[in-house]
Amino acid sequence: MKVFSFRLLCLAATMATGAFSITTSYAQMTVAKVDAVAALVPPAIKDAGVLRIAVPDIGKPLAYKEGGSLKGMDVELANAVAQTMGLKAEISLIPFSAALTGLQANKFDISYGEFYVTAERLKTADFVSNWQDYSTYLVKKTSGFSPKVLADICGHKMGAMAGSAELATLKTAADKCGSNAATISAFPSINNAVLALNSGRVDGVLINRGGAQESIRLDQGLDASGAIGGGPTATAVARNDNSAQLLEALKGAYEHLITSGDYAKILNNNDTAYGAVKTIEVYKEGSTPPTYSF
Numbered sequence: 579m580k581v582f583s584f585r586l587l588c589l590a591a592t593m594a595t596g597a598f599s600i601t602t603s604y605a606q607m608t609v610a611k612v613d614a615v616a617a618l619v620p621p622a623i624k625d626a627g628v629l630r631i632a633v634p635d636i637g638k639p640l641a642y643k644e645g646g647s648l649k650g651m652d653v654e655l656a657n658a659v660a661q662t663m664g665l666k667a668e669i670s671l672i673p674f675s676a677a678l679t680g681l682q683a684n685k686f687d688i689s690y691g692e693f694y695v696t697a698e699r700l701k702t703a704d705f706v707s708n709w710q711d712y713s714t715y716l717v718k719k720t721s722g723f724s725p726k727v728l729a730d731i732c733g734h735k736m737g738a739m740a741g742s743a744e745l746a747t748l749k750t751a752a753d754k755c756g757s758n759a760a761t762i763s764a765f766p767s768i769n770n771a772v773l774a775l776n777s778g779r780v781d782g783v784l785i786n787r788g789g790a791q792e793s794i795r796l797d798q799g800l801d802a803s804g805a806i807g808g809g810p811t812a813t814a815v816a817r818n819d820n821s822a823q824l825l826e827a828l829k830g831a832y833e834h835l836i837t838s839g840d841y842a843k844i845l846n847n848n849d850t851a852y853g854a855v856k857t858i859e860v861y862k863e864g865s866t867p868p869t870y871s872f
Contacts, residue, residue, distance in 0.1 A: 607654070607843065611664035614835050618827035619663050619872030620820035624688060629660040631667055631736040632681070632689035634674035636739070637768040638792040640692065643671055651788075651848040652690035655708065659841055662831040673766050678703055681816040687824065692786060692811040695742040695867045704821050704862040705812035706828045709853045712808030713744050716775060716783040716790045719801045723781050726804040732758040737780040738770045741762040744784040747807065768793070775800070788850055809870040811853070812861065825860050832858045 614623070625630060633641045633652045641650040648671055660667035672680065679690040681703050695705045713724045729749060732755035738745035745764050752760040763780055765771040771783045772793050782803075785793070790802045800868060813828060815821055835841040836856065845851040861867060 583800065585607040607658065607840060608731050609658050609661045609835070609840055612662050612831075613664075615662050615827060615830040615834055616664035618798070618823060618830055620823040620827070622820055623665065623824065627666055628668045629663060629665040630687045631656045631660065631669045632677050632691075633669055634677050634689070634691040635671050635767050636674060636691065637784070637789055639788050639850050640786075641671065641690065645672065651709075651783050651850045652692075654844045654847065655835075655841075656688075658835055658844060659828065659831045660830070660835055663827055664674075673741075674739050675766070677741070678814060681814055684816065684818065687816055687820070688828065689814040691814065693814050693863045694807075694809065694870055695812050696743070699814075700861060700863060700865060700867060702816040702824055704817055704860070705717065706815060706825060706832065707810040707812045707855065707859040707861070707868075708832050709781055709785050709811045709850070709854055710809060711853050713747070713784050713806040714787055714790045715803045715806070716785050716793055716803055717781070717803055718775060719799055721781065724803045725782055725800075728806065729754070730804075731760045731782070732861060733754070733759045733760065734781040735754060735763065735779065736782050736784065737763045737765055737774055738784045739768055739771060740766055741808070744786070748784055772797070772800075787852070791849070807870050809857065809868050810859065812859075817863070821862070825862065829858050829860055 633656060635641060639650055641652040648669060656669055657667045674691055677691050680686050680778045681689055689760035692709060692711055693705060717723050731751055736748050738748050748762045752762050765774060768785060768789050773782050794800050794802060815824055845854055
């Protein structure tokens with residue numbers, strides 16, 4: 579039997595510049611262990627009984643802290659995946675830039691973060707797709723600045739979250755601006771980037787579609803402009819002795835959640851159904867990454 583616990587979303591966004599302590603209070607569904615999926619879990623993780631999960635502080639609707647609880651699509655998916663595997667979810671809210679390095683340092687088994695799977699990232703981690711997204715420019719309505727394509731950033735001050743694909747995209751585009759230079763700034767969280775936008779330190783922020791949607795909901799003075807890139811996003815898996823089996827266990831968990839309908843319920847609960855996927859793909863060392871339209 580599935581138990582649902584819904585709570586009102588507050589209007590205050592959580593500021594984050596570092597890692598939060600592990601939190602065990604969740605507002606989400608409970609799902610049953612699936613024996614066929616649990617059988618795929620690596621023995622070392624099964625014996626520990628815990629799946630160590632990093633959840634980057636991306637903000638609403640994906641991952642955020644409200645009071646004593648972690649909330650958002652990533653938090654709910656993380657907990658559902660662990661339960662499907664028959665494990666306890668040990669979730670840490672961290673800066674996005676610390677996610678992949680945390681996997682490399684064996685601090686976590688998997689990490690959320692809506693990662694675009696790139697050849698560079700495949701050098702250090704493996705990935706299992708579980709959603710899809712695109713990026714958009716977040717701007718102030720009164721600024722008169724409405725960028726649509728990457729070339730529109732030239733001559734402007736732009737920002738993105740540190741370690742994100744959006745930041746790398748802005749830097750690559752800035753290199754092509756020539757004498758009409760663009761200034762690119764990195765921020766530890768989307769909330770910090772939005773503060774910089776509202777204070778005039780940047781003219782625009784390149785952000786995931788869900789983050790832009792939530793930012794606009796909280797501040798009607800903001801607007802979204804353009805659609806940049808887009809394609810599958812993925813959960814990162816630490817590359818170590820457990821990775822081969824854990825990749826299959828994670829893929830199996832997602833496939834079960836899709837088939838059972840729990841995946842759709844989690845996305846609907848967080849207003850992220852626009853990024854739902856029907857199939858799950860595994861990407862590991864030597865795999866050809868997806869093609870993104872950046």
